[in-house]
Amino acid sequence: MKKSIIFLASFLFFTSCKSKKNTADITELKKPKNILFIAIDDLRPELNIYGAKHVKSPNIDKLAKESLVFNRAYCNVPVCGASRASLLTSILPTKTRFIDYRAKAEEDVPNAKTLPSIFKDAGYTSISNGKIFHYNKDVQEASWSENPWMPKGGHRVSYDPKTNEVIMKSGNGRVYEAPEVEDNAYPDYKIAQKTIKDLRRFKESGESFFMACGFFRPHMPFYAPKKYWDLYDRDSIEIADNRHLPENAPKLLRGSGEFKSYSFGDYKPNTEAFHKMMRHGYYACVSYVDQLVGEVLKELETLGLAENTIVVLWGDHGWHLGEHEFWGKHNTLHNALQVPLIVKVPGKSTGKQTDALVESVDIYPTLCDLANIPVPNYIMGKSFKATLDDPEKSFREYAYARFKKADAIVTDNYTYSLFENGEEMLYNRKLDPAENKNIVADVNYKEVLKEMRKALKRKQEKAASYQ
Ligand SMILES: [Ca+2]
Numbered sequence: 001m002k003k004s005i006i007f008l009a010s011f012l013f014f015t016s017c018k019s020k021k022n023t024a025d026i027t028e029l030k031k032p033k034n035i036l037f038i039a040i041d042d043l044r045p046e047l048n049i050y051g052a053k054h055v056k057s058p059n060i061d062k063l064a065k066e067s068l069v070f071n072r073a074y075c076n077v078p079v080c081g082a083s084r085a086s087l088l089t090s091i092l093p094t095k096t097r098f099i100d101y102r103a104k105a106e107e108d109v110p111n112a113k114t115l116p117s118i119f120k121d122a123g124y125t126s127i128s129n130g131k132i133f134h135y136n137k138d139v140q141e142a143s144w145s146e147n148p149w150m151p152k153g154g155h156r157v158s159y160d161p162k163t164n165e166v167i168m169k170s171g172n173g174r175v176y177e178a179p180e181v182e183d184n185a186y187p188d189y190k191i192a193q194k195t196i197k198d199l200r201r202f203k204e205s206g207e208s209f210f211m212a213c214g215f216f217r218p219h220m221p222f223y224a225p226k227k228y229w230d231l232y233d234r235d236s237i238e239i240a241d242n243r244h245l246p247e248n249a250p251k252l253l254r255g256s257g258e259f260k261s262y263s264f265g266d267y268k269p270n271t272e273a274f275h276k277m278m279r280h281g282y283y284a285c286v287s288y289v290d291q292l293v294g295e296v297l298k299e300l301e302t303l304g305l306a307e308n309t310i311v312v313l314w315g316d317h318g319w320h321l322g323e324h325e326f327w328g329k330h331n332t333l334h335n336a337l338q339v340p341l342i343v344k345v346p347g348k349s350t351g352k353q354t355d356a357l358v359e360s361v362d363i364y365p366t367l368c369d370l371a372n373i374p375v376p377n378y379i380m381g382k383s384f385k386a387t388l389d390d391p392e393k394s395f396r397e398y399a400y401a402r403f404k405k406a407d408a409i410v411t412d413n414y415t416y417s418l419f420e421n422g423e424e425m426l427y428n429r430k431l432d433p434a435e436n437k438n439i440v441a442d443v444n445y446k447e448v449l450k451e452m453r454k455a456l457k458r459k460q461e462k463a464a465s466y467q
Contacts, residue, residue: 069342073314073359090375104135106139129198252423
């Protein structure tokens with residue numbers, strides 16, 4: 001009898017301790033977390049953390065050590081404006097919505113609530129520095145607490161080493177530039193500095209923030225201070241080994257023409273020297289932006305804000321760096337669709353990688369989930385918070401993307417595209433990771449093809465569900 005009373009008393013004691021702990025946990029969860037959303041224009045997942053040891057990005061590497069790195073993240077539209085408008089509204093593209101770089105959320109989905117507007121309504125100060133929406137004024141009033149900030153001249157800033165002056169270009173100019181200047185010669189530096197200034201301001205005021213910081217590079221032109229070019233030895237840069245169209249390529253499969261709007265100086269397009277120069281320039285710009293990302297993250301730590309700030313680093317779409325003799329995005333091959341995605345949730349993520357398949361539209365509901373903010377019921381992404389708790393957990397089976405004349409499905413093993421003229425592409429990426437052979441006509445893949453067509457139809461129906 002006595003024993004059982006002691007047992008009961010101990011039980012009650014431990015139960016009460018446990019429930020007190022739970023209450024503390026819940027209070028902690030309810031505490032608003034800040035968001036730092038870093039968008040890097042045209043950054044493909046060719047980074048040290050993705051096995052590309054030749055790319056020098058020590059600051060992104062450092063962030064990855066405290067984050068969950070997504071090995072299979074995909075954009076929903078492989079072009080700047082549309083990709084961003086889709087992510088920031090968590091609505092998928094259709095034939096008439098989020099078409100190209102000119103896509104604006106306020107025109108394509110005027111009644112949708114943007115991700116920054118959700119946070120703003122929840123009491124956060126929402127800030128846009130640099131390139132977030134493609135057009136600064138897109139959904140400006142609803143989304144941001146202050147007018148979106150852009151450095152003077154936007155990305156059209158060049159440096160003239162002869163006159164020692166920063167010059168604004170009217171056109172796109174030459175595709176590469178490597179002057180002996182300091183980091184502050186280019187607008188991305190100013191975007192980092194403005195973000196740092198805002199972080200200091202919010203530390204002072206104590207307000208919760210949704211801070212979006214969008215860098216221009218490594219989008220063309222490849223302009224970076226010479227010291228970042230000097231991190232790479234051009235002779236040892238490996239160029240694409242598949243400088244040809246895929247076997248059985250559909251007629252409608254095209255590369256991007258964007259690079260042709262630049263001049264190439266002494267280089268002749270698609271020579272070996274051109275391939276090396278383009279890769280060199282791209283890598284130099286990645287390293288330059290990496291340095292600036294590092295400065296922003298360092299400030300976050302110095303201010304003591306890091307432990308209460310969720311950090312997302314995202315590239316808006318993939319990029320062909322000479323594969324198939326293509327330069328840029330603008331198609332539904334894997335290289336144009338896969339994006340880098342790194343999510344740091346203090347106290348949760350610990351430098352792991354996940355093979356869970358996620359789409360850009362999933363970022364919106366995940367951030368809301370982490371901040372305990374309800375989302376509109378029409379959104380098309382879903383929260384991958386459970387994957388942050390357990391990186392082994394699978395998430396989606398199919399990712400969906402579309403660009404102009406093609407819709408696409410990506411799975412762990414396959415990439416499938418259906419063009420508007422009825423042509424199809426199917427690649428077995430386990431056997432053919434570079435997508436060199438379209439196997440759509442191979443009878444051995446009849447069942448796979450059937451599954452892809454069905455998956456695509458379901459995704460199209462989903463995309464059409466928002467009116
Ligand atoms: Ca872009």
